[in-house]
Amino acid sequence: MSRRAAPKADAGVPPREGAAPTPAIANLPAPDRALFDAVTGGDALAQRRAIAKTITLLESTLPEHRARADGLLNALLPARGQPGRAFRLGISGVPGVGKSTFIEALGLFLVERGERVAVLAVDPSSALGGGSILGDKTRMERLSVHERAYIRPSPASGTLGGVAEKTREAMRVCEAAGYGIVIVETVGVGQSETAVAGMTDMFVLLQLPNAGDDLQAIKRGVTELADLVVINKADLDETAATRARAQITSALRLIGLHGNPEHAHHDTTIWHPEVLQLSAIKGSGLEEFWRAVQRFRDLQTANGAFERRRHAQDEAWMWERIDAGLRERFRRHPAVRAALPQLARQVHEGSVAASVAARRLLELANGPQGPA
């Protein structure tokens, strides 16, 4: 899918041939320029190491590492209008539904067709120190050793927002390294789904063959986020999988506007979520899945939704991080920390109104002129 040539193992192919380095690239200090050059081209092994090193820098909490990572990230942004940006695919579903098995099967299917595939993860459990529920790298044993694949487990520190931020940044590094397809795995419970849907071009929800039994839950999750629903493990119970597919399809058509191709007013210029069934373990149904992905990509590109979605995601993300940063700063403010326990108690007792307490605390943080 990527129109950018994959770096060869033996030749140092400069990826930006003919283009003058942007100021962000030209201003990099020498060691980071070397890192940048290794990430964007040249020897495959050196590139792999440089990607890992860059991601380690951006996951670091040391301020000097953060400063270097910021410089590198800006340098790695694609030049305006430059083709070959990666397609970002989000995969979600409850633990055990087969995400890792599916991603490995799909990844192998793609690398065999000459694609370069990066796999990243957003795992909120690793952030809480409770052990990873996604970072099960062993399940991608075959993909992880493939020269056209790069697999990185979830960053393991900070809030969900922090973990998601680092994954977004790692995604940029992989894109700059010429990986045409970036797959992000996350677990289908809670906020991590929303975070990954907000950083990918297409969001896929994996379901078990008995998924149709809980249509309410599906309706909620699916209509908000999923571009495609996949019933996995169809090999276990073909009948149940087919039934689930029919149930979810009709639920989606009831909700989605003009979402039924059999109706005269069906709008073919916009994407309507589809439902497929497959078996990740047997590798069956992957061609059909990938054809659906390509149909999605073509349609979204043609109608402009692809670009709009990315712009909206970037802007939403910027504000999300600003909000998180302000809240963090607020909570750390000495005057706020001093006054908070008593005010919280007073709100609890009912002697101070919640809005009054909030205003007082904001004034303490900002001074009376600040925004309240």
Ligand SMILES: Nc1nc2c(ncn2[C@@H]2O[C@H](COP(=O)(O)OP(=O)(O)O)[C@@H](O)[C@H]2O)c(=O)[nH]1
């Ligand atoms: N029968 C069957 N088992 C599967 C399929 N896909 C995954 N599994 C099994 O389901 C279990 C959980 O798979 P895994 O990929 O780790 O799920 P994840 O937690 O969603 O990443 C493993 O034992 C897999 O071998 C499938 O299509 N059919």
Ligand SMILES: [Mg+2]
């Ligand atoms: Mg997994």
